[in-house]
Amino acid sequence: MGTAEPEMPKSYDAVLVVGFGGPEHRDDVIPFLENVLRGRNVPRERMLEVAEHYYHFGGVSPINGQVRELIAALEPELKRRGLDVPIYWGNRNWNPLLADTLAKMTADGVKRGLGLVLAAYSSYSSCRQYREDVARAQESVGGPAPPIDKIRVFYNHPDFIAANADRVRDALAQIPAERREATRLAFTAHSIPSSMAANCRYEAQLTETCQLIAEAVGAEPENCRLVYQSRSGRPTDPWLEPDIVDHLRQLRQEGVEDVVVHPVGFLSDHMEVLYDLDDEAQKACAEIGLNMVRAGTVGTHPAFVSMLGELIEERFRGTAVRRAIGMFGANHDVCPVDCCLPPPRPAARPSAT
Template sequence: MIHSTERLIFMNQPYDALLIVSFGGPDRPEDVLPFLENVLRGKPVPRERMLEVAEHYYHFGGKSPINDQVRELISALKTEFQNSGIDLPIYWGNRNWHPMLTETVREMAEQGVQRALAFFTSGYSCYSGCRQYRENIIAAREAVGAQAPLIEKTRMFYNHPLFIEANAERLRTAMSPWSDEERQQAHLTFTAHSIPMSMADRSNYTLQLTETCRLIANALGFEKDRWSLVYQSRSGRPQDPWLEPDILDHLKSLHERNIRNVAVAPVGFLSDHMEVLYDLDEEASLLAKQLGLNFVRSGTVGTHPQFIAMIRELVEERIGRRSCRQAIGHFGPSHDVCPPHCCEYPTGRPTTAANISNRDGSNGSTARQI
C-alpha cells in the first residue's frame, strides 16, 4: 500500500520522467483475442460482439495501428523536449497490452525514477478515459511496492487552444479538395466513442466533447445548425443504453435532410486507431457512398505540431516553466488533481489488465523507456 506520508516525501522531489499511458493494442493476429479478453474482462459485453470486433482487427492483418502511433507520438515529443530544453525521459505503459503499465512502472523504479508526470492518450473525462487509468496506476504502483515512483497526471485538454487549432487544421485539410460552394453547404459531423449512459451521467464527457466541437466549429466559421456531435463504436449488451445518435443513423438522417456534403472529424480520438479505421473509413464511408453523400474524414491530431506543443505546455505547467494555463471557451482549465468522486464507475470497478498476469504467459518484459 502506498501511504499519504510517502506522497508528501515525494512531493519535495522534482519531476524526473514523463509516462505516456495508453490503451494498448495487438501487434499480430495471435494477440487479438487475448487482447480483447483483457479489454472486456468484467464488462457485460457478449462474446459474439468480441468476436465481431476481432474480425475488424483481422481485416487489417491482426495488428492495431495504435502502438506504432504511440511510438510516433513519443518520438515527436522527444524532439519537442530537446528543442525546448526539457530533460525528461519518456516511458510508455498500456492498460491492456504490451508494454503493460505495471512492468513499465517497475522499470521506472529500477532506473531510479521518483516522481513522474503521466499523460493519458484520452482527452475527455469519464471512467474509462480518466479514472480507470488512475486506478491502473495505483494498482501498478502497489504491485511494484515501496520503490514505485509517485505518478501524477496532466490535466484534461479538451479546451486547450492548441488542441482546438490542431483539430481545426485537420478539418481544413480534409475539406481542401472541395469547392467553395461545397464547403458552404457542408455539415460537420464530430464523432467520439460511445459510452454507457450510466457512465456518461457520472462524468463531464458529453459536456467537454460538446465544448470541443463548438470551439472547432467556431474556428472554421460553422454555425450551430451546421455541426453535430455523434457517437460510434458502442459495445455492451443491446438492452443497455449508450450515448446516441450513432454515426450510421446520423448519416441516414443527413441524407433525409438533403444534406450532401459531410466532413467527419473523430475528435474523440487522438490517433487513427482501429475504431477510426474500421467504423469510419470502412462502415461509415461505405454507407455514405451508398447514400450518395460527398464524404470526407479528417485525420486525428496524432503528431500534429500544435498537439505536440500542447503536451509540452502541459508538462511545462507542472515543472514550473509556465504560469499561464491556457484554455478557451466557456470553461477554464481543468484541475490537475481530480476530485475524490470524479468519474466514478456506476456499479463497481471491473478487473483490468494493467495489474494482472499477462494473458500470453510472458513476464511483460517489453515494458521500456523510449
C-alpha cells in the same frame, strides 16, 4: 483564456505516457481482447466478433505505432523546453504493459513521474480508470514504485483546438468549392453508457470542443453536430446518441450532399476510426449517395505536440497560467475524489483501438 490554481511544483524525473494498447500481430488479437474483457461478463461470441475487426486489418492495431510516433515527436519538444527527462510508455491492455513499465522505472531509479494519459476528455474510462490502472501497476511492483501524477485534460487548450481545426480545414478543402458552404460537419466521439456520462463532464467538454473548432473554421452552428460511434453494450442499455451512421442517413434524407466527419474524440487514427468511420460509415455513405470526407485526428500535428510539451512543462515548473479557452477554463491538476465515478456496472463490449 482560463486559469486554474496550479499544483506546487514537484521534482519529477520522468514522463509516463499511458495508453490503451493494441495487438501488433494476428496471434495477439485474442489475448489482447481477453485482457480488455477481464472481469466483464461478455459472451465469447461477442469477443470473436470484435476480433474480426482486427483481422480485417491483418490483426494489427495501428495504435502502438502511433504512440511511438508521438513519443518520437515529443522527445525533442521537451528538450527544446529544457526538460531533459526520459519518456516511458505503458499500456492498459497490451505490451508494453503498465506493470512492466513501472517495474522498469523503479529499476531505473525514477523517484516521481508525470503521467500523460492519451485522452483529451473526462470520463471514467478515459480518466479514473487509467489512474486505477496505474495504482494496480504500482501495487504489483511494490513499495519502491514511483508516484505518478497526471496532467490535466486538454479538450479546451487553444493549441488542441488549432490542431483539430487544421484537420477540418484540410477535409473541407476536398469538397468542391461551390458545395462547401452547404457541407455539414459531424464531430464524432466514442459513445459511453448514459450512466457513465451522468458522472462526468464528457458531453459538456466535447460540446465545448466542437463549438470552438466550428468557430475556428467558420462553420455555421446549424451545420454542425456532435454524434457518437463505437457504441457497445447490450442494445437495451442506454448509451450516448445519435450514432454516426444514423446521423449520416438522416442528413441524406434532408437532401445533404456533402459531410465532413471529424473524429474529435480520438487522438490518432486507430482501429475504431479506421473500422467505424473509414469502413462502416463510408460504406453507408456509398449506399445512400452521400459524399463523406473523413478529417484526420490530431496525431503528431505540431500544435498538438507543442501543447503536450507545454502541459508537461507547466507541471514541472509550477507555471501559474494554465492556457484554456471557452467557458470552462483550465481543468484541475488533481482529480477530486468524486471525479469521473464508474457506472453502476461495466460496459459489455470491448473497444477496438
